[in-house]
Every structure is written in structure tokens, then in C-alpha cells.
Amino acid sequence: MQIIKDKVIIDDTFTPLADDAPLAGGDISVSLARWKNDREALLARPGKVGVRIRASDSVSDLAGDLKHIDLIELDFAEFADGRLFSQAWLLRGRYHYQGEIRAAGHYLTDQTFYLSRVGVNAFQPAKTEHLNTILANLNDFSVKYQPSIH
Template sequence: MPIIKNQRILENTWTFVEDDAPLPAGDITVSAKRWTEDKAALLQHTGKLGVRLAPADNVAALGDDLPVIKLIELNFPAFNDGRTFSQARLLRSRYGYQGEIRAIGNYMTDQVFYLHRVGVDSFEFNNPKDMALALSAIKDFTIRYQASTR
């Protein structure tokens, strides 16, 4: 499925691996729980590593591991849960995370501009038809009153 990354539509090269599934070859993301429990084995994986965070997951728990984590997926189980915005902001501002932060799950294209402002730089959509709207939403406003990570 395609994604938006750096304001372009690209093919997604990452695979999310469920907690009980074997690790495939290539670039993978795992849950925060699996990262914590299987970190030693995951660090032996030959592809790039990423972590998928749920809104209740603690960003601080990844602190020392951030240099080896190349992608953090922020999962929106519902569009009205704002904790994911805070996770993105903390990753960029407090922890200085330089890797890719991707929004996944149930968020609206109207939220893309604000997600981009707090540090999200790629977007995966459940409905590919939303991609064109999201690309334009990143540039919705030209005047900004608040500071941001972008």
C-alpha cells in the first residue's frame, strides 16, 4: 500500500509483524511490547527496525533505543484520541528523534497539517483515496501562530 512521505506518494517498504509471528526478511516494525521483550533478538535482524506505538505507550521507554529505531509508527485507534500528537511532539522535541515518524490507523485528512507540524513526516491511509486530500492538507495554512517542530 502506498504512503505519503516527504510530501510525495511512495510505496511502503515496511512490514508490521504481529507479536506472535516469526520475523520476515526486510524492514519491519513491531509493537512496543515486542520491542521490550525481544529487543536482543530484534537487534540481530538484518533489515531496518521500527516500533509501532499505541496511544497509551510511553515514549520515554524507547529513549536509549532511538538511534537504532528507524521508523516509529503512531497508531490512531480513533481520530479523536490526541495522545498520538503528544507522542510525535515528544519524540522530536524532547528526545531529538531524527528517524521517520508515520501516522497510521484512523485519523482524518483534516489532521494531517497538524500532525506534520508536530513532527510526523509520513502517512499511511486505510483508504488510498484520501492520499490526494492529505497531500494538499499539509499546505492548508500559510500563516502559523504557534511554534512547531517543522
């Protein structure tokens, strides 16, 4: 599957792992609950690890572990919930997270510019045919009135 990362379309190297699936090698992403339960095993295995965050999760639960996490995936289950915008801002602004923050799922393509302003640097839309639209939307505005997180 392809994603946008740092304004370039690339192949995704991360495989989402279900909470009950055996740990595998390679780059994987797990739920916050799985991270909390299997942290040591996840850190001991080969490959990068990412954590999937839902709108109801708190990124403060990850604050002490961010240096070990390569990807924070913001799981947009529906486009009407804006709490993940705040989660992205907290990751960059309060916790100074330097890794990949990825918006994944059901967000509006029109929101991508604003997601990038709060720290999201990768996009995985629910429909891959939206990749080019998202890429174009990242350059929607040439003048910005408010400061961004980066």
C-alpha cells in the same frame, strides 16, 4: 501499499509483524511490547526496524533505543484520541528523534497539517484513496502563528 513520506507518495517498505509471528528479514514494524521482549533479536536481523506506538504507550520507554529505530508508527485506532500528537512532539522535541514518524490508521485528513507541525513526516491513512487529500492538506496554511517542532 502506498504512503506519503516527506510530502511525496511512495511505496511502503515496512511490513507489520504480529507479536507471535516469526522474525523475518526486510523492513518490519513491531509493537512496543515485542520491541521490549525481542530487542536484541530485532537488532541482529537484516533490515530496518520500526516500532508501533498506541496512544496508551509511553515513548519514554524507547528513549534510549531511538538511534536503533528507523520508524515510529503512531497507531491511530480511533480519531478521537489526541495523545499521539503529544507522543510525536515528545519524540522530536524532547528526544530529538530524527527517523520517520508515521501517522497510521484512523485520523482525520483535516488533522494532517497539525500532525506535521508536531513532527509527523509520513502518513498511512486507513483508506488509501485519501492520499491525495492528505497531500493537499499538508499545505493548508501559508501563515503560521505558533512555532512548530521543526
